[in-house]
Amino acid sequence: SAHDLTSRCVAHIDLANGVDIGDIRLRAGAATVAASGPITPTLQLRASVRNVSAQLLSSFVTTGVAAAGAISADAVLDGTLSSPSGTIRVSGRGLRGWSGPGAVSADFDATARLRGAVAALAAPLADGKAGKLTVRGSLPFGPGAALDLVAAGGLDLGVFDRFLTAEGRRLRGEATRDLTAGGTLAAPHVTGTIRLRDGEVQDYAQGILIAGLTADIQIDDGVARITRFTGRAGEGTVALAGMADLLAPGTPVDITVTARGAKLPARDLVTAVVDADIRLRGR
Numbered sequence: 673s674a675h676d677l678t679s680r681c682v683a684h685i686d687l688a689n690g691v692d693i694g695d696i697r698l699r700a701g702a703a704t705v706a707a708s709g710p711i712t713p714t715l716q717l718r719a720s721v722r723n724v725s726a727q728l729l730s731s732f733v734t735t736g737v738a739a740a741g742a743i744s745a746d747a748v749l750d751g752t753l754s755s756p757s758g759t760i761r762v763s764g765r766g767l768r769g770w771s772g773p774g775a776v777s778a779d780f781d782a783t784a785r786l787r788g789a790v791a792a793l794a795a796p797l798a799d800g801k802a803g804k805l806t807v808r809g810s811l812p813f814g815p816g817a818a819l820d821l822v823a824a825g826g827l828d829l830g831v832f833d834r835f836l837t838a839e840g841r842r843l844r845g846e847a848t849r850d851l852t853a854g855g856t857l858a859a860p861h862v863t864g865t866i867r868l869r870d871g872e873v874q875d876y877a878q879g880i881l882i883a884g885l886t887a888d889i890q891i892d893d894g895v896a897r898i899t900r901f902t903g904r905a906g907e908g909t910v911a912l913a914g915m916a917d918l919l920a921p922g923t924p925v926d927i928t929v930t931a932r933g934a935k936l937p938a939r940d941l942v943t944a945v946v947d948a949d950i951r952l953r954g955r
Contacts (some may be wrong), residue, residue, distance in 0.1 A: 693717070713750050722746040726767055729742070734874035741777060742944030753907070760784045760791075784869060789813045792805055793821070795894060803827045807848070819854040829871065845871025845885060864891045871903070879939035882910055907937025908945065914952075922955030 684694035690712035698705040704882030726741045740945040749758040755812055761783050768777045782795035789881040795807045800813075805825035812819060829843040836842055871885030884904040889896050894917060901912035914927035 676724060680892070689713075698750040700728070701725075712753060715749050717747065717749040719745075719749075726764075741765055743767075751786075751788075754789045756786045757788070758786050761785070784811070789817055797825075800821055803831075803846075809853075816856055816858065819853055819856055823849060823851045823853075823864075825849055829868075834921075840873050840876040843872070844874075845869065847871075849889060861893050862891060863893065865889065865893065866896075873903070879937035879943075881905065881938065897922070905931070906936060908933030910934050924955050925952060927952045 680697075680699045680812060682695065682697045684696070686692040687695055690710060691708040696705070703724040705720070705724075707717065708794050709715075711717060717791045721743050724743045726743065735886050744758065744764075745762040747758065747760045749756050749760075751757040751823065753814065760803040761781070763779075765779050766777045767779070778797055780795060780797040782793065783794050786789040787862035789812055791811045791813070797805045797807075803863045804825040805823060805827075807821060807823045808820070825848070827847045827849065829845045829847060832843050832861065843896035845868050847866060847868045849864070849866050851862060851866075853860050853862050866887075866889040868885055868887035871887065872945065873882045873885065874880065880901040882905050886900060887898070887902075888900040889898055891897075891955045895915055896914050897915045898916055903910050909932050911930045912927060913930075916923060916925045916927070929948065929950040929952070931946045934946045934948075936944055936946045
């Protein structure tokens with residue numbers, strides 16, 4: 673294979689009275705998969721996955737991604753296929769979707785407790801540089817069942833250095849997220865708030881520095897409304913207000929930019945102090 677893996681598979685499946693996995697063991701390099709137990713007419717499945725590398729998974733999902741880290745999982749399932757019960761635990765360690773400067777790794781431990789057509793989900797994600805995000809709540813299997821998920825945590829904007837540094841830009845600050853997903857899987861309804869405190873935007877090539885950024889963004893069913901967005905540019909200020917419909921085709925926006933005595937830009941060759949009232953509308 674592309675990863676030069678040595679694979680071995682042992683399987684025994686009984687079809688006399690439904691489907692009964694007597695024993696399945698698969699090894700591919702350091703990764704192992706094991707499963708045993710009946711699937712139909714009743715479900716009593718015990719399964720485990722160990723040391724599946726993210727690089728191995730990426731070879732089946734996409735190309736050009738230098739993924740790293742490993743994933744393991746355990747499942748204890750009872751009931752029936754149409755109404756399962758039990759617990760699924762999945763963990764990831766040292767996961768990274770890219771390599772090079774600024775690349776960071778993340779760990780997560782997710783637990784899903786199945787109750788018929790609904791799974792109670794708890795999934796904390798820890799990124800040593802970017803911050804932490806926890807997702808919890810209930811996740812339905814059917815498209816018409818109720819969805820109830822909450823995502824909360826912080827994000828260090830320095831994590832975007834990997835994309836911005838090469839262009840001579842940088843972001844700083846801590847953003848907190850508190851989002852709730854309701855409705856159904858077919859028609860989800862997302863609401864919540866994103867807040868930024870003590871942020872900073874810098875463009876070295878243009879000589880632009882906006883510091884002391886404070887922002888509050890309300891999310892309601894895909895529409896992001898900027899209720900507060902202010903920062904300092906030299907002795908002056910820059911402010912934004914408006915909205916963006918993130919789910920609509922073309923992402924319609926209606927944003928107002930206000931500058932009062934803002935030093936934009938500030939370089940050795942030229943310095944400009946700007947007063948402005950600009951409204952941007954369209955897609």
